[in-house]
Amino acid sequence: xxxxxxxxxxxxxxxxxxxxxxxxxxxxxxxxxxxxxxxxxxxxxxxxxxxxxxxxxxxxxxxxxxxxxxxxxxxxxxxxxxxxxxxxxxxxxxxxxxxxxxxxxxxxxxxxxxxxxxxxxxxxxxxxxxxxxxxxxxxxxxxxxxxxxxxxxxxxxxxxxxxxxxxxxxxxxxxxxxxxxxxxxxxxxxxxxxxxxxxxxxxxxxxxxxxxxxxxxxxxxxxxxxxxxxxxxxxxxxxxxxxxxx
Ligand SMILES: O=P(O)(O)OC[C@H]1O[C@](O)(CO)[C@@H](O)[C@@H]1O
Numbered sequence: 659x660x661x662x663x664x665x666x667x668x669x670x671x672x673x674x675x676x677x678x679x680x681x682x683x684x685x686x687x688x689x690x691x692x693x694x695x696x697x698x699x700x701x702x703x704x705x706x707x708x709x710x711x712x713x714x715x716x717x718x719x720x721x722x723x724x725x726x727x728x729x730x731x732x733x734x735x736x737x738x739x740x741x742x743x744x745x746x747x748x749x750x751x752x753x754x755x756x757x758x759x760x761x762x763x764x765x766x767x768x769x770x771x772x773x774x775x776x777x778x779x780x781x782x783x784x785x786x787x788x789x790x791x792x793x794x795x796x797x798x799x800x801x802x803x804x805x806x807x808x809x810x811x812x813x814x815x816x817x818x819x820x821x822x823x824x825x826x827x828x829x830x831x832x833x834x835x836x837x838x839x840x841x842x843x844x845x846x847x848x849x850x851x852x853x854x855x856x857x858x859x860x861x862x863x864x865x866x867x868x869x870x871x872x873x874x875x876x877x878x879x880x881x882x883x884x885x886x887x888x889x890x891x892x893x894x895x896x897x898x899x900x901x902x903x904x
Contacts, residue, residue: 659887661867666892667855671700673890674787674853678705679714681785681849687718689777691786691839691847692746693797694723694738695822697855698787699745706749716752720780722773723759724788724797725838728811730762736825737762760809760837770809774843786847790854793817794862794876798838805872805880807840821858841880850884854891863891864898 664670678701681688692698708714723738732739739759747757760773777783788796793815795801800815812835819832826832844850854863862878866889869879881887 659882659884659889662888662890663896664890664892666894667697667700670697670853670855670890670892671704674698674701674851675704675708677851677888677890678785678787679708682714682716682719685784686715687720688784689780689782690719690721691783691788691844692721692723692742693787693789694725694741695789697789697853701787701853702746706746709750716750716756719752719756721752721757722777722780722783722839723757724786724844725836726760726762727833728762728765728835728837730833732759732762736831760839762837765811765835765837767810770811770837773809773837773839777839777843777846783847785849785851786844788844788850788852790852790859790862790866790878791818792821792858792862794865794878796841796844796852796878796881798836799841799844799877801875801877803841803874803877805845805874805877806842808842809837809839811835811837841877845880845884847884848886850881850887852878852881852887852889854889854895856892857894857897859891859895860898863895867899 726738730737798812823829823832866878869882872880
């Protein structure tokens with residue numbers, strides 16, 4: 659696991675976009691695994707800026723998102739479908755039929771398995787962008803999730819619902835379930851890019867760096883088994899860690 663230290667969220671966005679762009683430039687029909695939440699917002703801004711200024715094309719790219727709330731209509735402003743449209747898709751030339759998100763309204767075991775089949779049929783994920791929850795979740799894989807699981811429906815923890823309540827008008831509106839790529843799905847990606855920002859992630863970052871065995875109580879620890887993980891973290895997220903060098 660390679661850790662890259664950056665000053666703040668802006669620099670994190672720039673560095674993360676650079677890693678993603680290297681993948682697209684090398685493989686114009688790359689499959690990108692995408693994440694939502696507050697952390698990747700700057701990354702998407704940088705990618706949009708690059709598209710506008712340098713013309714990087716997404717015409718052949720395919721994207722698969724990590725997760726979506728269960729039961730939320732895709733057109734709801736709080737759906738991850740809307741998040742992706744508003745932060746990224748509407749600004750780039752990615753064809754409509756080349757971006758995929760888990761279906762919030764089709765969540766049987768069969769539907770979940772079909773999402774993994776879809777990813778396999780695209781040739782697998784070349785680069786998976788990830789954020790991390792304060793409790794160590796990746797995607798919406800909450801603590802206790804089996805480490806080899808595929809796409810599945812999860813019951814969100816109170817801490818995750820509280821953390822995400824900032825996007826809703828009240829906590830009671832935050833869905834109780836989500837459909838997410840499993841940890842097994844994530845580990846199949848060829849390359850993983852984990853981005854971590856803010857003091858509220860410092861403890862999770864500390865735990866991740868100290869993880870020596872993957873344990874389901876801290877889902878992000880599964881990443882230590884993966885051969886190609888880059889973590890870009892800002893100063894506040896690294897505040898509990900002493901790094902040898904930047
Ligand atoms: O960047 P944020 O908003 O802190 O979220 C961290 C992670 O949590 C999730 O939003 C799920 O809660 C992930 O999709 C995301 O990567």
